[in-house]
Amino acid sequence: MIMTRKDKLFFISLLPLSSSLLAILILSIATIALKSLDSLQIFGFNLLTSSIWNPEKGIYGLLAPLIGSVITSILAVFTALVLSLPLSIIIVEYLRGIVKNIVSSIVELMGGMPTIIYAVWASQYLVPFLKEFLMEPLHNTFKYIPLFSCRPITGFSIFATGLSIGISIIPYVTTIILEAYQSIPLAYREACYGIGATRYESIKIMLSLARPAIIAALILGFARSLGETTIAAVTVGNSMYLSSCLFAPGYTVSALIASQFANAYLYPYAESVLYASILFVVLISVALSFYGSSIIIRWRSKIVV
Amino acid sequence: MYSWRKIREKLFICIIILLSLLAIAPIIHLVIVVSINGIAIFVKAGTSFFTGLPPTPLSEEIGGIAPSIIGTLLMTMISLSITITLAVFAAILTTEFPKNSISVAIDAIAKSLASIPTIAVSMIVYTLVVVPMKGFSALAGSVALTIIALPYAYTYFSMVLRSVPAIYREAAFSVAMSRWSAVIRVLIPIARKGIAVGVLMTMARIMGETAALLFTAGRFRNKVSFSPTEPADAIPLLIFDYILSPYDIWHQVAWGATALLLLAYIAIFFAVKLIVKEVKL
Numbered sequence: 001m002i003m004t005r006k007d008k009l010f011f012i013s014l015l016p017l018s019s020s021l022l023a024i025l026i027l028s029i030a031t032i033a034l035k036s037l038d039s040l041q042i043f044g045f046n047l048l049t050s051s052i053w054n055p056e057k058g059i060y061g062l063l064a065p066l067i068g069s070v071i072t073s074i075l076a077v078f079t080a081l082v083l084s085l086p087l088s089i090i091i092v093e094y095l096r097g098i099v100k101n102i103v104s105s106i107v108e109l110m111g112g113m114p115t116i117i118y119a120v121w122a123s124q125y126l127v128p129f130l131k132e133f134l135m136e137p138l139h140n141t142f143k144y145i146p147l148f149s150c151r152p153i154t155g156f157s158i159f160a161t162g163l164s165i166g167i168s169i170i171p172y173v174t175t176i177i178l179e180a181y182q183s184i185p186l187a188y189r190e191a192c193y194g195i196g197a198t199r200y201e202s203i204k205i206m207l208s209l210a211r212p213a214i215i216a217a218l219i220l221g222f223a224r225s226l227g228e229t230t231i232a233a234v235t236v237g238n239s240m241y242l243s244s245c246l247f248a249p250g251y252t253v254s255a256l257i258a259s260q261f262a263n264a265y266l267y268p269y270a271e272s273v274l275y276a277s278i279l280f281v282v283l284i285s286v287a288l289s290f291y292g293s294s295i296i297i298r299w300r301s302k303i304v305v
Numbered sequence: 306m307y308s309w310r311k312i313r314e315k316l317f318i319c320i321i322i323l324l325s326l327l328a329i330a331p332i333i334h335l336v337i338v339v340s341i342n343g344i345a346i347f348v349k350a351g352t353s354f355f356t357g358l359p360p361t362p363l364s365e366e367i368g369g370i371a372p373s374i375i376g377t378l379l380m381t382m383i384s385l386s387i388t389i390t391l392a393v394f395a396a397i398l399t400t401e402f403p404k405n406s407i408s409v410a411i412d413a414i415a416k417s418l419a420s421i422p423t424i425a426v427s428m429i430v431y432t433l434v435v436v437p438m439k440g441f442s443a444l445a446g447s448v449a450l451t452i453i454a455l456p457y458a459y460t461y462f463s464m465v466l467r468s469v470p471a472i473y474r475e476a477a478f479s480v481a482m483s484r485w486s487a488v489i490r491v492l493i494p495i496a497r498k499g500i501a502v503g504v505l506m507t508m509a510r511i512m513g514e515t516a517a518l519l520f521t522a523g524r525f526r527n528k529v530s531f532s533p534t535e536p537a538d539a540i541p542l543l544i545f546d547y548i549l550s551p552y553d554i555w556h557q558v559a560w561g562a563t564a565l566l567l568l569a570y571i572a573i574f575f576a577v578k579l580i581v582k583e584v585k586l
Contacts, residue, residue: 112570121334
């Protein structure tokens with residue numbers, strides 16, 4: 001591209017404000033890395049292999065919150081998949097006119113909703129509901145499976161958090177799947193109907209075409225639920241005890257930080273350990289976001305000719 | 306006689322409809338429940354809910370959430386103005402010079418900033434602003450909110466600017482406009498409604514953010530404060546603290562505050578819908 005002198009001036013005048021984005025990113029990563037250095041040097045791999053939180057004695061382990069974060073995110077992604085996929089199919093394939101408008105507006109409304117509202121609703125209504133109608137029946141029928149082996153006492157648990165976060169990311173996942181599904185060229189659909197496929201059969205074929213994009217949506221959803229704080233802090237039950245049972249209270253990294261960071265300056269290394277815990281989460285979620293969006297870009301260039 | 310293929314078709318539709326209803330049931334239940342609980346609190350507390358101070362755990366009166374409302378307004382205004390300025394400039398740069406390596410870098414940076422969890426931003430701002438300033442402040446809260454909203458606003462604005470058809474730009478150049486005046490006098494006026502939507506959506510995002518304020522704003526709700534350098538409170542913070550507390554009176558206040566936040570969000574949502582509708586006409 002040819003740049004005249006005026007254009008160059010224009011370009012340079014835009015630089016200082018625009019590069020503030022770069023400055024913010026570098027400062028952020030440097031801060032987290034520097035702050036977590038202390039604890040990484042002192043505790044090393046013990047941080048990842050034990051789950052003790054004893055600031056008075058200066059012993060820390062992050063295994064329970066890290067596993068809690070991963071499990072709640074897996075549950076969340078699973079919930080979101082089961083509910084978003086039908087929702088996207090119905091919006092594209094079956095709904096028309098005003099009904100379609102209303103349903104997609106509801107999805108949009110859900111998408112921008114402040115998470116604190118979900119958190120309040122989940123803690124007061126969803127958790128008791130899940131306890132009575134999902135956790136207790138599952139516990140009573142499948143006691144012998146370790147995942148369901150403990151009796152849900154309050155309902156606040158890893159399981160409840162996973163489902164609550166799952167509900168809150170439905171619109172996010174749905175939007176990505178919808179966009180992908182709608183960008184599949186019409187020719188494929190015409191080809192399906194041309195060989196006499198029913199709607200179900202053509203949807204099956206379309207979904208198999210969109211599979212990489214759906215997987216990408218799940219990866220992006222996973223990255224987002226890893227960092228979710230308010231819903232997790234309110235529903236997870238805050239316990240450092242590592243259990244194989246989904247109905248026991250647990251911790252996620254963000255819930256741990258939300259409840260411990262305010263007092264962390266009182267104890268040596270507590271702050272640094274918390275920075276280390278968020279460092280892991282930031283690294284995973286940035287990596288996954290890039291991976292997820294690169295899948296979509298590659299898929300789009302292949303399918304949309 | 307029904308064939309298996311036709312039965313499968315019907316079965317499929319039934320399952321899909323059922324699961325879709327299950328997917329949107331939570332939001333409908335949520336809106337209804339929050340409205341009912343919130344309106345009950347509004348009626349009980351009267352107008353003092355917007356002007357009074359929060360109750361102590363053992364008091365009988367519900368009181369109000371004035372410090373949180375003022376705090377939210379103050380921090381939203383500060384951070385919105387910074388965010389919009391920075392995001393618009395960044396978006397103009399990357400749409401005007403899309404092939405430039407700096408633009409490519411800004412795109413990637415915005416993407417990585419957007420994927421940093423909000424609680425991490427709160428911890429970063431705690432170290433970079435709160436500790437040097439020796440105290441929590443509305444300003445620190447605004448900085449945290451800006452970091453969170455910036456990549457979001459940037460992505461939206463660059464999408465809006467890119468969606469302006471190329472013919473307008475070509476027309477501007479053909480009458481010998483410089484790049485700068487083409488942007489200011491042609492591109493932005495054409496995209497103004499999209500930009501308005503972007504501003505509103507960024508505002509909704511900033512207003513409802515909780516985690517970013519946890520260790521920055523200070524959760525100070527004993528008096529109404531208008532100063533940006535003093536500790537402040539925000540509506541989401543108040544909800545977060547009160548819903549986790551064991552006191553019934555605080556739960557009630559939290560419900561009222563949640564309803565207020567939902568109301569504000571829905572108002573913004575409808576404003577956006579109205580503007581978008583006009584764009585189509």
